[in-house]
Amino acid sequence: MNSIIVQSEVPVTLIGGGAVGVNDLETALALAPELVAADGGAAAALAAGYMPQAVIGDFDSIPETVRARIPASRLFPIGEQESTDFDKALRSVAAPLVVAVGFLGDRVDHQLAAFNVLVRHAHRPCILLGAHEVVFHAPARLRLDLLAGDVVSLFPMGRVTGRSDGLEWPIDGLHFAPDGRVGTSNRALGPVTIETDGPGMLTILPRRALMAVAAALSRGT
Structure with missing residues (x-):
């Protein structure tokens, strides 16, 4: 290395x-x-x-x-x-x-x-x-200042569970896996908070959300 x-x-x-x-x-x-x-x-x-x-x-x-x-x-x-x-x-x-x-x-x-x-x-x-999109790995807690209607896709690269606030379809209680449930084309109701219980969740957002993503990752939440 x-x-x-x-x-x-x-x-x-x-x-x-x-x-x-x-x-x-x-x-x-x-x-x-x-x-x-x-x-x-x-x-x-x-x-x-x-x-x-x-x-x-x-x-x-x-x-x-x-x-x-x-x-x-x-x-x-x-x-x-x-x-x-x-x-x-x-x-x-x-x-x-x-x-x-x-x-x-x-x-x-x-x-x-x-x-x-x-x-x-x-x-x-x-x-x-x-x-058209930005892709990044979701930290344990992520708060995004999104607009209502923004597409929020979650794709697991491993087995992941978590919780959300501000998504049209909350992820609470769901078990994500690359060979099971994925979270394609969810939608923001406004600002969104996503918490995951382990690594492996990729987040895909519209390109116009670049600044919001950069701000969220830079502040660590």
């Missing part, structure tokens, strides 16, 4: 090599001004006119022409092949929040792998920013 490479007192944007929407990087940087690239995400960063503070990964998908443009002091290769570049990068960043772009909207297997990483590194607050 590698040690911390990037230590930041402000939120960090992490860019991957997948689909990056027209405004994704700018939206993320407005919230998380430090930029780190996961392997091939460096190419997308440079193409958008940004030099990443660090590039982390196994470097099997970063072109040599891109690598040559980045100072050697900002390159941090991690050679093991047991984990994804998203995993390598996320576990190497210590920051109050990570906003990750370029990890949704491309290959399904890569998206599933990213969800797996969110759960395995649940102690590192991270939001995956997509074209």
Whole structure:
């Protein structure tokens, strides 16, 4: 396991090599001004006119022409092949929040792998920013300032129980599991509070809820 490479007192944007929407990087940087690239995400960063503070990964998908443009002091290769570049990068960043772009909207297997990483590194607050949604691992207690009618989907990556306030269909007494009950397309009545009895619950919200999610994860509730 590698040690911390990037230590930041402000939120960090992490860019991957997948689909990056027209405004994704700018939206993320407005919230998380430090930029780190996961392997091939460096190419997308440079193409958008940004030099990443660090590039982390196994470097099997970063072109040599891109690598040559980045100072050697900002390159941090991690050679093991047991984990994804998203995993390598996320576990190497210590920051109050990570906003990750370029990890949704491309290959399904890569998206599933990213969800797996969110759960395995649940102690590192991270939001995956997509074209239409944001995805993150729910902490033990989560309070979100949502609008009435906002879609709130809960997807368990393990067996999870919990309670809620402010959802049209409360989750109290329900047993969630990836091979059992899931919580697709619930709806907010307004501000929402969700408590879970253990790790493993992914939360999927409309993209417009990004700021509310960032505020909730940053304050730890």
